[in-house]
Amino acid sequence: MKTVLVIGGGVTGLSAMYELNKWKKENDQDIRLVLAESAEQLGGKIRTVRRGGFVIESGADSIVARKADAMNFIQELGLEEDVVYNAAGRSYIYSDGELKLIPADSVFGIPASVESLAKSTIVSAEGKVEALKDFYTKNDRFTKNDSIGDFLEHFFGKELVEKQIAPVLSGVYSGNLSDLTIASTLPQVFDYKEKYGSIIKGFEENKTVFQSGGGKKFLSFNNGLDALIDAYEERLDGTEILKKTQAVKIEKTDSGYKVDFSNGESLEPDHVVLGIPHNAAATLFDDQGLKAEFELLKNSSLISIYLAYDIPDSELPEDGTGFITANTDELNCNACTWTSRKWKHTSGSGNLLVRLFYKSSHPAFAFLKGMDEDELLKTALADIEKSLGITAEPAASEVTNWTEKMPNYLISHPQTVAELESRLSRDYPGIWLAGCSYYGVGIPDCIESGAETAVKIIENM
DSSP states (O other), rough: EEEEEEEOHHHHHHHHHHHHHHHHHHTOOOOOEEEOOOSSSBTTTOOOOTTTEEEEEEOOOOOOOHHHHHOOOOTTTTTOOOGEEOOEEEEEEEEETEEOOOOOSSTTEESSSSSHHHSSSOOHHHHHHHHGGGGGGOOSSTTSSHHHHHHHHHOOOOOHIIIIIHHHHHHHHHHHHHSSSSTSSHHHHHHHHHHHHOOOHHHHHHHHHHHHTTTTTTTEETTHHHOOOOHHHHOOOOSESSOOOOEEEEEEEEEEEEEEESSSOHHHHHHOEOOHHHHHHHHHHHOOOHHHHHHSSSEEEEEEEEEEEEEEGGGTTTTTEEEEEESTTTOOOOOEHHHHHHGGGTTTOOOHHHHHHEEETTTTHHHHOOOOOOHHHHHHHHHHHHHHHHOOOSSSEEEEEEEEEEEOOOTTHHHHHHHHHHHHHHSTTTEOOHHHHHOOEEEHHHHHHHHHHHHHHHHTT
């Protein structure tokens, strides 16, 4: 009997195991399926905390609706009736000591019309004039593998990118735009420049692609995002689930592999899915060459701080759902989501719940990462007082530290992943990469990666 081991009980590993388990049942296969997770609970970066009437997502907080609609996992897991969507609202950029609205007719801060550019209160008149060169400057030097920061700055100028676009895009893709490729972030900007001769015109012609569904761009579940994890776990009745079981070493054997666990037990699987971060995967091997290739992939860091208040969220600016910071020396945070405004289900009483994001891209992070929880809370309260004028003491809080755990797709990322895949195929057949370290950071990306890995294993049985 063959054995498949999935290391990592996040949504990637759960998706892979779900597909394998479904295939096992439908085809009456005599195969052993084992899922090993080092933590006490499944879910990885999906973790819902319920406290004082608030629903707090300490990790990922939503799923991109457009991607979920193109897949069927919500229907397969029977979660249709539990789906909730984000409330529509405007986003702000905190700049020059005040909140300024991001133009409504924009995509990731990129103007989708000349009018949108003209009405921006974030960019100066000189910056707007410079951005118009997008309409007459041809692309004769960039490919999709080049830096998206360099690409946008070449056609829009420095000010529009630095003040309006970079804060939004860097927030979404967790990195400096100069280090991120067009292909791994927003490939549409390249396609639109090629087809229409102008990025702005391209977004204007295709704005319905990004604005479809009104404000319903993201979805979650009525009692929290961990409903997705629970639904997967409930459907793995043909699987051995080992919690609090950390894989510590992978060795080749004559018949396959031997995997040792922290509890002293071991397993000899025929196939192994590495559904864990790349830096954790690297520690499992003695092969120094393989370790070196894993180390070419990079992570960034994030500290998330929730503050819950016994005051109504109507204290916030009308129609807003949060802000991003443009000038990094004004606030210590990179962004602040007004969670109770954006996600009604997170606050049954309608009281205020906000989430602040502190990323390693911020100059202040060097000091923040050494702070204890009390010091971090004081920093968050100071940012809230300065940006929103709220001085009340919070009724509850939640601090989550994802140090060196956020994938950061550098320009070299696609080549590094391809070389890793090639080396594993040659030297470690039957060991498979899956998940956000390699193939996309969103929840649908992770689910798709897990499912595709399961298909590869089935094909190689």
